[in-house]
Amino acid sequence: MNNIIEPTSEKHQSSQVVNDNPFYDPTLIKRHNKAKRFKFFTIASIVFAICFLVFFLGDMVVKGLPAFQQTYVQIDVTYNKKTIVSTRKAIDKKYRRIVSRAWLRNIPKLVEASPELINTTRKTWVLANHQIDQYMKGHYYKIKDKQLKLIQQMEQQATIKLKFNSLFFTHGDSKTPENSGMLSATIGSILTLIVTMLTAFPLGVMTAVYLEEFAEDNRWTQLIEVNINNLAAIPSILFGLLGLAVFINLLGMPRSSPLVGGLTLALMTLPIIIVSSRAALRSVPDSIRQAGYGLGLTKIQVVQDHVLPLAFPGIMTGSIIGMAQAMGETAPLIIIGMIAFIPDSPSSIFEAATVMPAQIFTWAGMPERAYIERTAAGIMILLSVLISLNTLAIILRKKLEVKW
Amino acid sequence: MIFKKSTLSLIATSAIVVSSINTAQARDQIRIVGSSTVYPFSSSVAEEFGATSKNPTPVVESTGSGGGMKLFCKGDDLKTPDITNASRRMKIKEFKLCEKNGVTDITEAVIGFDGIAIAQNKHNAPLKLTKKHLLLAVAEQVPSKDGKTLVKNPYKKWSDIDPSLPDREIIIYGPPTSSGTRDAFEDMIMKGQTKKMPVYTSLYKKDKVKNKGYKKYHKIRQDGVYVPSGENDNLIVQKLDKNQAAIGIFGYSFLMENDDKISAATVNGITPTPDTISSGKYPISRSLFFYTKNSHRKAVPAMDKYVELFMKEDMIGNDGILSEIGLIPLPDARRTSIRARVAQHKKLTLDDLSKK
Numbered sequence: 001m002n003n004i005i006e007p008t009s010e011k012h013q014s015s016q017v018v019n020d021n022p023f024y025d026p027t028l029i030k031r032h033n034k035a036k037r038f039k040f041f042t043i044a045s046i047v048f049a050i051c052f053l054v055f056f057l058g059d060m061v062v063k064g065l066p067a068f069q070q071t072y073v074q075i076d077v078t079y080n081k082k083t084i085v086s087t088r089k090a091i092d093k094k095y096r097r098i099v100s101r102a103w104l105r106n107i108p109k110l111v112e113a114s115p116e117l118i119n120t121t122r123k124t125w126v127l128a129n130h131q132i133d134q135y136m137k138g139h140y141y142k143i144k145d146k147q148l149k150l151i152q153q154m155e156q157q158a159t160i161k162l163k164f165n166s167l168f169f170t171h172g173d174s175k176t177p178e179n180s181g182m183l184s185a186t187i188g189s190i191l192t193l194i195v196t197m198l199t200a201f202p203l204g205v206m207t208a209v210y211l212e213e214f215a216e217d218n219r220w221t222q223l224i225e226v227n228i229n230n231l232a233a234i235p236s237i238l239f240g241l242l243g244l245a246v247f248i249n250l251l252g253m254p255r256s257s258p259l260v261g262g263l264t265l266a267l268m269t270l271p272i273i274i275v276s277s278r279a280a281l282r283s284v285p286d287s288i289r290q291a292g293y294g295l296g297l298t299k300i301q302v303v304q305d306h307v308l309p310l311a312f313p314g315i316m317t318g319s320i321i322g323m324a325q326a327m328g329e330t331a332p333l334i335i336i337g338m339i340a341f342i343p344d345s346p347s348s349i350f351e352a353a354t355v356m357p358a359q360i361f362t363w364a365g366m367p368e369r370a371y372i373e374r375t376a377a378g379i380m381i382l383l384s385v386l387i388s389l390n391t392l393a394i395i396l397r398k399k400l401e402v403k404w
Numbered sequence: 405m406i407f408k409k410s411t412l413s414l415i416a417t418s419a420i421v422v423s424s425i426n427t428a429q430a431r432d433q434i435r436i437v438g439s440s441t442v443y444p445f446s447s448s449v450a451e452e453f454g455a456t457s458k459n460p461t462p463v464v465e466s467t468g469s470g471g472g473m474k475l476f477c478k479g480d481d482l483k484t485p486d487i488t489n490a491s492r493r494m495k496i497k498e499f500k501l502c503e504k505n506g507v508t509d510i511t512e513a514v515i516g517f518d519g520i521a522i523a524q525n526k527h528n529a530p531l532k533l534t535k536k537h538l539l540l541a542v543a544e545q546v547p548s549k550d551g552k553t554l555v556k557n558p559y560k561k562w563s564d565i566d567p568s569l570p571d572r573e574i575i576i577y578g579p580p581t582s583s584g585t586r587d588a589f590e591d592m593i594m595k596g597q598t599k600k601m602p603v604y605t606s607l608y609k610k611d612k613v614k615n616k617g618y619k620k621y622h623k624i625r626q627d628g629v630y631v632p633s634g635e636n637d638n639l640i641v642q643k644l645d646k647n648q649a650a651i652g653i654f655g656y657s658f659l660m661e662n663d664d665k666i667s668a669a670t671v672n673g674i675t676p677t678p679d680t681i682s683s684g685k686y687p688i689s690r691s692l693f694f695y696t697k698n699s700h701r702k703a704v705p706a707m708d709k710y711v712e713l714f715m716k717e718d719m720i721g722n723d724g725i726l727s728e729i730g731l732i733p734l735p736d737a738r739r740t741s742i743r744a745r746v747a748q749h750k751k752l753t754l755d756d757l758s759k760k
Binding site for chain 2: 101102105106108140142174175176252254255256337339340341342343344351352364365366367368369
């Protein structure tokens with residue numbers, strides 16, 4: 001009965017035996033251990049995440065690096081009236097299965113560009129086809145014995161070698177892997193992002209300014225706020241459907257154009273910009289506003305000349321992150337027809353175009369092995385653009401941010 | 405004021421944009437949509453066309469056969485595609501939709517065959533399958549041991565289906581429902597057999613409304629044995645490389661390109677090769693098509709040239725460029741007759757489609 005009435009005192013007594021400290025807590029070691037375990041779990045999870053990242057990046061780099069080199073062969077090329085018409089005849093028959101078809105069909109344009117070539121035969125470094133390229137890079141290849149012998153012979157004579165793959169940066173998509181590049185997709189991405197930026201940034205900032213500075217806190221603004229937060233969480237493919245319905249079907253804008261793509265992505269980016277701009281505006285202390293009013297400024301003057309400039313770094317950071325997200329998006333673009341075979345670079349926002357992630361997606365589905373390295377190289381380029389965008393956002397924030 | 409000016413200019417520019425687009429009367433660039441199976445062939449021709457002519461490269465979108473038909477038949481104006489690719493023939497329903505929307509002058513072109521490969525990891529012993537084995541492996545309901553009733557598919561191992569098959573777990577990576585390859589597989593492997601098997605059809609005859617699905621039974625099991633693997637056939641190849649027990653179902657061109665990792669199973673004793681597919685000996689192959697909207701020929705003058713290039717011997721012939729990337733050429737005589745038909749822009753009629 002005793003220990004039911006005074007269990008604590010008994011415990012207290014027993015602990016006093018070990019320790020005189022009046023603040024002594026017998027569960028201390030247990031709690032400390034718990035804290036240590038917790039710290040260990042947090043470190044373990046970060047290590048785990050880093051391992052994933054390193055594995056992913058390492059895999060991409062190892063797979064993608066070969067794409068920056070391409071095999072060329074040095075052979076005689078004859079330029080005359082006959083070979084312009086049937087370009088296969090421009091080279092010796094034995095090389096026909098070695099040279100890229102894409103290079104051969106370009107001969108007429110080559111002659112047109114430099115007319116002095118006509119009626120000459122020159123030793124030229126010519127693009128080899130993708131099977132030869134795969135052989136030179138030590139990948140799996142499918143080459144007939146006859147050609148294989150010829151290549152090995154050429155290797156000894158040093159008339160076949162890997163050169164820097166400039167085509168990858170100066171050509172658009174192609175069905176011959178050795179001829180394909182990222183140029184048209186990159187230009188498409190830039191045009192699309194310009195449209196996105198030009199629509200989403202002013203709209204987003206204006207909305208944020210209204211909601212933060214002008215709007216009263218009533219049911220309507222609360223409703224708008226809830227909806228903006230909801231909008232940020234909507235799966236991006238739905239924006240594609242919206243884009244198809246509104247921009248293409250209703251307004252009649254051209255399918256697969258950067259105009260439609262940019263507007264669709266702008267809808268997707270809007271909530272991100274609004275939310276981050278509002279946070280930036282809110283972080284400007286009220287004393288600034290009150291000082292402005294005290295000096296007799298109107299509301300517009302306060303917002304335009306004082307609050308907005310101070311909130312600008314925060315707004316920029318949010319917008320850049322929104323842009324980076326829009327840049328990596330593919331799902332809504334499938335529906336508006338931007339995931340297609342479009343090798344020509346667009347010269348305006350009304351022409352058909354594709355974007356970088358779409359190009360990666362297309363290559364990943366191709367049967368030819370040579371596209372594996374190109375897919376990885378495309379991912380490397382896209383990732384480096386995204387990383388530099390995010391770094392820019394961090395630098396801007398660090399440099400320009402005002403601490404109150 | 406600032407707000408007013410900017411909104412006004414925004415409205416004005418968008419109005420200009422919209423009106424300038426609607427006034428376009430002719431188009432340089434051909435627009436092509438349709439099957440993902442025909443897409444690599446069609447875009448190869450498009451690239452060749454863009455590289456060797458003064459015209460811009462046609463835009464080729466891979467929307468799937470059904471999606472392509474929908475876009476193609478949506479209307480006759482220049483905003484709709486000029487050509488649609490298909491890995492199956494146009495359905496009568498689609499032809500009627502076209503007609504309803506004013507698309508009445510269509511020409512059909514057959515470009516070749518596509519084989520569907522059943523493949524496995526190269527390190528396995530050769531696998532000899534029949535269509536029946538495949539049906540029993542993938543169907544949700546199969547005939548019971550006595551063959552009188554239908555039961556839920558009990559087969560977990562190939563040797564359960566037929567003692568001559570290896571004692572290996574059945575696991576099949578195949579295309580998802582949205583894929584044309586899946587349609588073709590269901591048509592040729594499942595419907596083709598179940599419509600002749602009384603154990604399925606008798607159920608249909610008993611109650612034609614309720615048991616409609618048993619007329620040509622093609623339900624694929626969903627207990628994890630058949631794994632739908634996305635539209636990307638490369639993924640299936642990778643899985644076969646990792647998982648020795650598995651078999652995969654995908655387009656022939658992927659088999660050709662990855663023959664260091666995977667090998668084909670024979671179906672009814674026939675290995676898929678260009679010859680066996682072209683002659684029709686290999687049982688799972690289908691024709692590939694494209695359809696042109698002839699009313700666009702005037703406004704999109706490049707169309708005729710593109711179609712002519714596509715039908716050339718350099719492209720769809722025996723040693724053509726497309727055969728290098730997996731198109732199985734038509735027999736010579738058929739190729740010639742189809743080329744002539746396409747050159748005359750022969751109008752497709754409902755009778756053509758209802759004939760088999």
